[in-house]
Amino acid sequence: MKTTVKLLLGELKRLIRYKILPVSLVTALLWFALFLFLSREESFFIAPLLIYVDSTIMVILLVGAFNHLERQDGTISTMMVLPVSIGSILTAKAAASMMLALSSMVVTAAALYFIHNLVFDYAALFLFILLTGVSHGAIGFFLALNTRNFSSMLGLLMAYIVVFTLPTILFTFGILDARYDKLLMISPSHSAETLIRSAVTGMYNAGIILAACAWLLGLTFVLYRFAIYPKFKRCGVRG
C-alpha cells in the first residue's frame, strides 16, 4: 500500500510536469466561462454532458498522451526493475486517472455552485466520477499501448468517439430515440453518462445504476488484467 501511494504521488507529479493535469484544469475552466453565459436551466441541462466529456474523452486523451510520453522516455523498463509489483504500478496509474477525472469535476461543480447555485448529489457524483475516470483511463491506456505513436492513438480515439460517444451526445439532445437508451448502455461512455446524469439530476434507477457500475467495473478489470498488464510488460521488455 505504501509503495502504491509513493507510485501514485509520482504519477501525479508527472501529470503536472508533463502538463497533463494543467490542460485538464484549463478545459474545466473553459466550462466555467461557458456557465457565465448560460441560464441556470441551460447550465443544469448541459452540466452532465460537460462533466461526462471531461471524465471520458478528456481522460482517454490525456491518459493516452501521458503514456505515450512515458513510452518515449523508455521509463517503463526502469519501473519494472524497481522492487514493486506491476500490479502496484498499474493500480497507481488507475488511481491517477481517477484523480484526473475528479479534478475537472471539482472545477465544474464549483463553477455551477458559485455561478448558478446548483447543488448535486456530490457523494454519488464523486463515486461515479471515480468509476468513470478509472474505466476511461483504462481505455486510454489500452489505446496508448496498442498504437505506435500519439497520432495513431488520436486516430483510434476518433473511431472510439464516433462509435461510443457520438450516439450518447445525439441521445442527450433527443436526436436518438429514448428506446435506444438500454441498448446504448453497451457503450462504456453511455453507461458513464447515465451515472453522471443520475447524480446531477438526483433521479436514480437502481437497476440501471447497478448495471452501469458493474459494466464499468468489469470492463476496467478485464482491460487491466488481460490487455494492459501483458502489453505493459512487453513494453517494459522492449524498452
Place this chain on the structure above:
Amino acid sequence: MSTAFSVEDLHFTYPSSKTETIKGISFTVQEGEIFGLLGPSGAGKSTTQKILIKLLENYSGRILYFGKDIHSLGSSFYEEIGVGFEMPVHFTKMTAAENLNFFSNFYQNKADVQGLMERVGLWEYRDIRVGEYSKGMKVRLNFVRAMLNRPRVLFLDEVTNGLDPKNARIIKDMIVEYRSQGGTVFLTTHLMNDVEQLCNRVAFCVDGRLHEISTPRELKMKYGKREIKVEYREKENTRSAVFPMASIGENEAFLNLLKSKEIETIHSGETSMEDIFITVTGVGVK
C-alpha cells in the same frame, strides 16, 4: 566466494518468433567478478540479460541466483540488483535529482546519491531537466540510477557507449571499485576496450549460443602468436623482424639485432580481443 548466477541449458523463444533466440546456454557468474557477455547485435546477449533480470519469462532451463531459483524470487529481487539499460531511461521532463529521488524512494538500501553524482560530474547539473542533458550525461545518469540501491549484482548494457574517454575512464574506475568492494557485474558490450580493462571472465555469444568462456588473459595466450616483433632503423628506413618467443634469450639473431641496431619498437604477438572474437565466432564485432 559463492556463485551469483548459475545458468543451465537456457533456451528461449520470443512469442512472435518461430526460432529459438537462446539455444541452450550454460554459464556461471561468480560473486565478486566482472563477467562480460560479448557478441554482435542480435546474438542474444541482451535477451540473456533480460531473462536474468526477470523481464523475460517462459524460458526453459534453470537459473539460480545465489542458489535460489529466480522463479521463486518476488519483486524483492530488485532490492539486490541494479540495472543500467543501454538506452537512457529517465523522465525527461523531470530533473536528474527528481528522477533519482523518485527511484531511490522504493529501495531500502540507499546509496549516497550526492557522492555518486559528484563522481560522474553531474551534481552541479542535478536541477536541470533530463531532457536537456547531452547523451553522455544521460549515460552517466543511467549508471548512477543503476547504483542507487547499492546493488549486490550490477547489470550493465553498453555502459560506456557514447561517453568521451575521460568520463568512460571515471565510470570504469567506479565499476572496478565496486567489484573490489565485493560487487558482481554482468556486463554486455561490443566495446572490446571495456572488456580488456574490466572483465575477469568473458563469454562469446553468437546466434544464441555461447562459444568460448574464459579470462581475457587465457584467451590471449591461447589465440595470440608466441612471437616477438622488433622494428628497427636501418639506412634511414624502418625495418622489422619477427622471432619465436620460445628460448628468446638464446636467440642469437635477436640478441645481435638488439645490440647492433637502433630499436624503435618491440611487441609481443599478443592478439586483441576483437581478433579473438573473430577467430572464435567467425563473425566481426559490430
